[in-house]
Amino acid sequence: MMKSENKLWRMWKVLSLALSIVVRVYWYRLRGKSQWEKEKLWEQIGKEFKETLFELNGVLIKVGQLLSIREDLLPKGFINQIQDLVDHVPPSPWEKIESVLEGEWGGPVSSKVLNIDQEAIASASIGEVYKATLLDGTQAAIKVQRPEIPSLVKTDFRTLSIIIWFARHFAPMPKGFINFKMLYKELKQVIEQELDFSKEMSTGISFKQRFKDHANVKIPTMYPELCTDKVLVMEWVDGVRLNDREAIDLYGLNGQKLAQELF
Structure with a gap:
């Protein structure tokens, strides 16, 4: 089995990245970093996010693609880094x-x-x-x-639900700015239809x-x-x-x- 198809490894990889993002965003906020420095941080986060999704492949790339068109919700530096998720997905053997x-x-x-x-x-x-x-x-x-898609769907949705829960409770953004429950429901519905x-x-x-x-x-x-x-x-x-x-x-x-x- 390829490493990217190991379910526990996939879950750990995504959850550790999510935790790392939250910690860094909070740290920049506490340190009173400038807007330029925050934008650079989001660019770096976007790059790591994209690399992780390319490594894991599958349903999670679809999540990244759907997020890449939400410029109304996410920082510009982050969006700029993940936009090519739409076109550059490596093919299967x-x-x-x-x-x-x-x-x-x-x-x-x-x-x-x-x-x-x-x-x-x-x-x-x-x-x-x-x-x-x-x-x-x-x-x-x-x-x-x-x-590999059918066997990974459950794991990826479970991972996504944990991240959404985490974001709802700890994301550094105004309360009510994003309806995370609705976002998860929408992502799940769109992806299940496409399967x-x-x-x-x-x-x-x-x-x-x-x-x-x-x-x-x-x-x-x-x-x-x-x-x-x-x-x-x-x-x-x-x-x-x-x-x-x-x-x-x-x-x-x-x-x-x-x-x-x-x-």
Whole structure:
């Protein structure tokens, strides 16, 4: 078993970091440190937080990603350090991914696809995406749930609940500034939904049907016969990020019209 998959070690790693953060924040407050020094501290904390999550992987990275967009709640120095949690999650070894596919499909990968790139196109906290060619020659994107996720979910939620309790009672911030109970409930609900890929498949099918008459909207076709709660197979569609301004200009798209169409 890899160290990052040892449940007690994971819990100790996160809880010790949480305790360390609280102690340092209180110490800076008691010493009357300047705003600049506090900002530097939060940058350091953000860096340690990110490194710990990368080391542990799994559900906890998803927690970090959800926190990284909460600039209204967390210090800017901290946010700046954890923003790339969204894009730079290390992929799993191919052998483990292949094992998940074989288990979900009930046989060798070659019985379902003509070929599949063994290098992940995208790697996120819960799933990884691979480009494949289906038996009929169709290009497809295959999203596979990380193999270690199911066994770590309970441990990570338990750890998160302890941290939330700790934050509720000891976090150095105005009382009532954050509803920690609600924050935990929201994180748990979002992550549990994302763990079931069949829900994502149903949503994709529903959206495609809903927007079938919108010429400017392209929603990938799902292939339900290949989908399970841990594997999602859909049509491959080339695209660019919305924040890639150069690419948007290259395609001759009007940003304002694009935004209106999206809304």
